[in-house]
Amino acid sequence: MRYFLNFKTSIGKFGLIQDIEKKTLKVYNFNSCCKIIFRDNMNIIVCIKQVPDTAEIKINPHTNTLMREGVPSIINPYDLHAIEAALQLKENKGGKVTVITMGPPQAEDALREALAMGVDEAKLISDKAFAGSDTWATAYTLSKAIEKLGFDIILCGKQAIDGDTAQVGPEIAELLDIPHIAYVNLIKELGDDYIIVHRLMDDGYDIVQASLPVLLTVVKELNVPRLPSLKGKLIAKKASIPVITFKDLGAQEENVGLQGSPTKVKNIFAQTMKGDRKILEGDIEKQVEELLEVLKNLKCL
Ligand SMILES: Cc1cc2nc3c(=O)[nH]c(=O)nc-3n(C[C@H](O)[C@H](O)[C@H](O)COP(=O)(O)OP(=O)(O)OC[C@H]3O[C@@H](n4cnc5c(N)ncnc54)[C@H](O)[C@@H]3O)c2cc1C
Numbered sequence: 001m002r003y004f005l006n007f008k009t010s011i012g013k014f015g016l017i018q019d020i021e022k023k024t025l026k027v028y029n030f031n032s033c034c035k036i037i038f039r040d041n042m043n044i045i046v047c048i049k050q051v052p053d054t055a056e057i058k059i060n061p062h063t064n065t066l067m068r069e070g071v072p073s074i075i076n077p078y079d080l081h082a083i084e085a086a087l088q089l090k091e092n093k094g095g096k097v098t099v100i101t102m103g104p105p106q107a108e109d110a111l112r113e114a115l116a117m118g119v120d121e122a123k124l125i126s127d128k129a130f131a132g133s134d135t136w137a138t139a140y141t142l143s144k145a146i147e148k149l150g151f152d153i154i155l156c157g158k159q160a161i162d163g164d165t166a167q168v169g170p171e172i173a174e175l176l177d178i179p180h181i182a183y184v185n186l187i188k189e190l191g192d193d194y195i196i197v198h199r200l201m202d203d204g205y206d207i208v209q210a211s212l213p214v215l216l217t218v219v220k221e222l223n224v225p226r227l228p229s230l231k232g233k234l235i236a237k238k239a240s241i242p243v244i245t246f247k248d249l250g251a252q253e254e255n256v257g258l259q260g261s262p263t264k265v266k267n268i269f270a271q272t273m274k275g276d277r278k279i280l281e282g283d284i285e286k287q288v289e290e291l292l293e294v295l296k297n298l299k300c301l
Contacts, residue, residue, distance in 0.1 A: 046156075050110040084222075088223065125243075130257050151176075172215060180215040183217065183218075
């Protein structure tokens with residue numbers, strides 16, 4: 001059922017169309033011919049990852065997985081841009097922003113930071129069953145949670161600064177069977193059932209349109225993330241953050257955690273610096289000859 005209303009104000013003539021089934025409110029400005037669509041039910045999901053606040057990633061030598069314990073953590077920097085984009089979409093078009101993360105209990109800190117920035121809800125996906133997840137198992141688990149929450153737009157960072165694969169976003173989209181657009185640096189237009197964005201390329205940008213629901217991975221050029229406000233911090237401190245466990249997801253056991261991870265890490269090691277060095281002396285031509293000889297012996301030439 002649709003309701004229509006036209007009215008005149010000092011700044012122009014407007015028309016409103018409310019669609020009860022779609023839960024949309026369209027606002028037309030007849031003077032500028034511009035159309036704004038508000039959707040009460042626009043579900044925006046932001047996937048954030050808590051990452052170590054250090055370049056020194058520690059590896060568990062027995063399991064070959066990242067060790068997070070004892071390392072100060074932050075929200076993956078690209079994910080802050082995803083949160084900012086979600087908040088701007090909500091401010092301009094209406095809807096609800098939910099932030100999710102899959103991680104250990106301490107990942108709750110990242111969710112509180114997102115709440116302080118102004119997101120509506122936060123959910124922690126955490127269970128021993130998820131430990132050791134590779135990118136596929138991570139994407140599978142996140143996609144199951146997103147299915148339960150409902151979604152129109154899913155925002156992810158371009159990549160995580162620790163794992164660095166940039167796989168999780170596109171994998172979630174594949175598992176949910178929805179389109180995805182990676183490396184988004186501008187959201188140009190959001191319609192009732194479509195989105196138009198700019199996708200950053202090496203030599204410029206592509207303009208891409210996709211139907212909703214859609215998943216976007218975003219780059220830092222998209223926006224400047226806002227700082228948490230004092231009011232936001234107070235809300236975040238008191239907020240309760242529900243934990244979604246393996247049981248809640250209706251996921252298949254063989255698809256989660258280490259056993260659900262097709263990637264097998266054979267060996268990870270920190271490169272050790274060798275102290276061998278040789279200083280060449282004498283006239284420059286002799287040094288070049290000697291250097292070439294050394295490089296040939298090392299099979300570099
Ligand atoms: C066999 C194996 C076992 C592993 N075990 C562990 C482990 O026990 N603990 C561990 O921390 N890592 C583990 N990892 C690393 C883990 O797979 C990746 O860190 C994780 O899947 C995300 O990949 P990425 O960091 O490359 O993220 P990317 O694909 O680079 O991230 C892109 C975007 O996806 C979203 N995203 C990524 N991860 C999450 C998340 N967890 N929650 C919400 N959104 C997310 C964010 O928006 C992020 O910006 C393991 C990897 C392998 C191969």
